[in-house]
Amino acid sequence: MKNFGIMFGKEIKEFLRTYKVFVVPGLFLLFGFTSPIITKVLPSLLSSLAEEINFVLPEMTWVDSYGQFFKxxxxxxILAIILTTMGTIAEERNRGISQLVLTKPVPRTSYVLAKYAANFLPIAFTTVLAFFATWFYTDVLFPDTVFLNGLGATGVYIAYLAVILALVILASAMTKSAIAAGGLTVLGLIILNLLPLFSKALSKYSPAVLADYIYQVAGGTAASGDVWGAIACAAGTVIILLTTASLVFSRKEL
Structure with missing residues (x-):
């Protein structure tokens, strides 16, 4: 696509120069390192309270450690991603930056897709790094840790993240206000999470159910056909959202 590579390079450099390079990657890596430790020490911290109410705490396992990480x-x-990306297009329109960029021969579709890719790829890469941190400490702290379950759950989470980020990009393309884009994103997430209630097919394959499949894959209880079906629907949803974002943005005055 014309000038996509140039725009993508520009956006990556901007990502690395701004606070984004610290906020989301830093937060994800923090969760990666601390989730297994919290899972391990939590029963000890709650033991006295459990004794007072005659409640027996279950023994924590590697599945709980993975679950804490993905929780x-x-x-x-997800909240951090929305807050740091909701102004991706909206703020540039508001400050007149997009007008300067698009006076050059840069198609608006390339502009939108470069924004998406330059945010998605670093976050996806950081997610994988954070999982490796969680897996390492989980393997140290809990016996019989299964690596592939966690890696598969990470892949499902990245697919879920791809949909959410595409929704943020669409919302940001619709307005000049980052706050409004954030509100539209939240509204979109609410609608997305309501869809599984309307049919049995949507309850299995809607992108929203990927959030549940993450834990099932981590625990080894997921039906692989349902998971792959939901991932395929998520990919289609991303294409639809980004296509819509490009069409909406192409009709907006800069």
């Missing part, structure tokens, strides 16, 4: 990524990680 953190699904909550604080």
């Amino acid at each position: 953190n990524l699904n909550q604080m990680g």
